[in-house]
């Protein structure tokens with residue numbers, strides 16, 4: 317089986333995540349996508365706003381009834397920094413003969429050299445890099461893959477030099493994407509703006525019932 321593993325803070329999950337997951341599922345020939353909320357993503361500045369329990373509940377509500385998708389609490393149960401290598405090691409035991417793919421936003425590619433035990437991880441999973449729309453600095457697609465050319469740097473930015481990672485396999489995917497981020501949604505919630513049509517309805521019902529992100533930024 318070809319299994320996609322989709323890690324993130326999901327604070328909260330939004331339609332951008334689900335559209336990306338569906339598109340990757342179809343175009344990369346996956347047979348399942350497992351969403352894995354992180355206890356704490358290692359390179360993310362700032363702590364998550366909602367509890368692990370709430371983020372897990374919103375994800376579970378978001379994909380309820382969809383046989384293509386499931387949610388794993390493996391990183392929440394482990395706690396601490398959610399190193400992908402540890403997660404993949406554990407899941408490899410559960411899926412010994414299956415092909416594992418780690419789905420990331422293309423903006424994350426440049427960070428891969430900083431990931432924990434990245435060479436060992438690269439031997440175990442193929443990465444699927446989903447191009448993110450928007451073009452703001454944080455979401456600009458960049459590459460850590462030796463064979464890919466980085467985007468031309470802005471005039472004031474230092475030149476970007478990709479660090480080669482031995483054995484790294486990356487499939488790029490640029491299907492239909494939508495420019496939504498959890499940061500935008502937390503800000504909208506804080507300002508009391510509607511989140512309809514941005515968050516899957518059942519997840520939104522949970523978010524509202526639990527008054528999440530009212531005081532968060």
Ligand SMILES: Nc1ncnc2c1ncn2[C@@H]1O[C@H](COP(=O)(O)OP(=O)(O)OP(=O)(O)O)[C@@H](O)[C@H]1O
Pocket residue numbers: 323324325326327331332333336419420421422423424446447448449493494495496497498499500
């Ligand atoms: N709109 C989107 N389209 C495609 N991929 C996305 C989108 N939003 C997030 N991702 C990717 O999904 C993964 C999990 O993202 P995460 O949970 O951190 O959401 P986020 O919206 O980027 O959050 P934040 O705004 O808090 O940084 C990351 O690899 C990220 O690059």
Ligand SMILES: O=C(O)c1ccc[n+]([C@@H]2O[C@H](COP(=O)([O-])O)[C@@H](O)[C@H]2O)c1
Pocket residue numbers: 322323324325352354356357358359360398399400401420424430431432
């Ligand atoms: O293992 C690492 O060192 C590592 C470093 C950065 C990010 N990750 C994982 O990548 C996923 C997306 O992270 P982020 O920062 O975009 O939310 C999430 O599952 C993180 O745990 C993992």
